Amino acid sequence: MAPQLDGYFSKVDELSSHFIDRLSKAVAIPSISSEAARRPDVVRMGEWLQTELKALGAEVEMRPLGKQPDHPELDLPPVVLARYGRDKSKRTILVYGHYDDGRMFGRGSTDDKGPVLGWLNAIEAHQKAGVDFPVNLLMCFEGMEEYGSEGLEELIEKEGKGYFADADAVCISDNYWLGTEKPCLTYGLRGCNYYSVEISGPGADLHSGVFGGTAQEPMTDLVRVLGSLVDTHGKIQIPGIMEQVAAVTADEESLYDNISFTMDNLHESLGSKTTIFEDKKPTLMARWRYPSLSVHGVEGAFSAPGAKTVIPAKVIGKFSIRTVPDMDIDQTNECVYKFHTGKWWVASPNHWNFRAAGKAVERVWGVQPDFTREGGSIPVTLTFEQATGKNVLLLPMGSSTDGAHSINEKLDKKNYIEGIKLLGAYLHYVAEEQQI
Incomplete structure (x- = not known):
């Protein structure tokens, strides 16, 4: 299936240095949404994204969100809305990401600039490989996620039946693998x-x-x-x-048995062995x-x-x-x-959106993905689901050791380049997957 992916994959490899340079330029912009003095840099990051998207032939608009409630002297950074393709015979996928960094300087490579640029890179690699882009793409990139996504919920609710009306499914790449070796697809989040x-x-x-x-x-x-x-x-x-x-059902409990995770993974992340539980299953259940x-x-x-x-x-x-x-x-x-x-969020991992992502993981990484939930919260996930009425998928690019929100945040070259292949492959399988 999807034989045209071979040419796309080759072009991604050929353009890898260019894609790394693009990420370097993005990370160099200190778009720290939590610092008022950096607000011009956040806006500059949004404008840079707009320029990059327009150069790829996307239709782009910068949507203002008004003033920041707790700092009325500050304008909220605009949301970058973009559309690539208007072919009515193709499915339309809505993707979300954020272009701001958190509080620590040097952030943004894995959360979330790498995944955001992954979509742009997928478009460019298709163009230069001469491979037809398999779907229409709607993009929603915001600049306030690390500060609570102020103003975004209202925009999504307003545009659920407007700008986003023809979306068939939603894909968010703003989370991480459970470990460092095996990809995963995320179908649930805890609320906060x-x-x-x-x-x-x-x-x-x-x-x-x-x-x-x-x-x-x-x-x-x-x-x-x-x-x-x-x-x-x-x-x-x-x-x-x-x-x-x-209550935990037998079917749900069985999902934990084959997940690629060991307590050593957790001990490495903690820097100690101060876990509450000694075994994998109760630990993952406590987390998810x-x-x-x-x-x-x-x-x-x-x-x-x-x-x-x-x-x-x-x-x-x-x-x-x-x-x-x-x-x-x-x-x-x-x-x-x-x-x-x-609020908490759980989706059906049996939806065609997830099946397509699973096939893409197998094609790129050569393994079946783990189906995971997350202990953290991404409230915009539920907002997109409720506003559009469509299935939402979390498709992570980075791994558990990327150190998101830390001064040493990183994104491995392999995860970035193979992640670009994954995003493109996902879109091809989305175009083929039958709705059941």
Whole structure:
């Protein structure tokens, strides 16, 4: 099947240096969405993408999103909307990615500039190989993903039956392999409910030498509250949370047996052996299909080096719950104070969109992919599914050791170049796959 892929693959190999140079130029733009001073660089990155897409013959528009809610003096970076091909006899695939980096300088190679450029590279390699592009491509690339995708949800909901109306399926490449050796297709994500607990007492900060032992201390009470949420084995202590979780079926449990993952993979990522479980299956289930509660930090407390004996007047503790099927946001928020939420997502891995991706993985990597879920959250996944009514696939390019969100983030050359082949092959198999 798809014999024309041989010419496409050869052209990708031939153009590999050019594609690496394109990624180098993109990573060199410090498009850090979380830093106000870097907002012009984020916009510049979007404009650079627009130029690259137009040079490939795509129809491109920069869609403004208005002002940033928490910084009304700042414009949100525009969303790059693009269309490549209008052949009504072909399927249309909508792809999403983001062109901003996170907080650490040097980021962006694997999350998410490499995968975004993978789509551009796939177009160019088809053109230069003289191979007909197998589908119509709709593209939605945003510049605020690392800062919460502000403004994007409204755009997707508005354009679900507008700009995105003729999409037959959606593909997102913004996650990673489970390990370093075997590709995977992702069909589920945990959601994320984010909470804050504020405790205040005295009208101002106090000196512990004068007031210690005589006044109720907010920090002491906050530590007690946070410590009561979850035990040291990760078990959530809030009543009503675990009772909502969907029961494990025998079919679901069997999916974990053959997944290419060892505890050594996790120990390497942790840099230690401080895991809760000793075996693969309970570890993966804890990461993917059971909720977890994590305490993230305390605002208002002394945290600098050295000693300080002030009793803080007010402290805010922050924690989140990663949610899973069949947890209900409102029901969960009846148990804890609501601050921010993002719903869990699960798709059918038997859809033609996933079957096409599986065939592409076998063609490029020579193995059948693992079907995985993720412990993290990509809220835009559910937004695309609900707005378009179409199947959404997560098709990762990078591996588990890429260090996304870190100063040493990387994308292996093999994953990048073979990933370009994978994206193109996926589109060819999408064009062929029968709808069942």
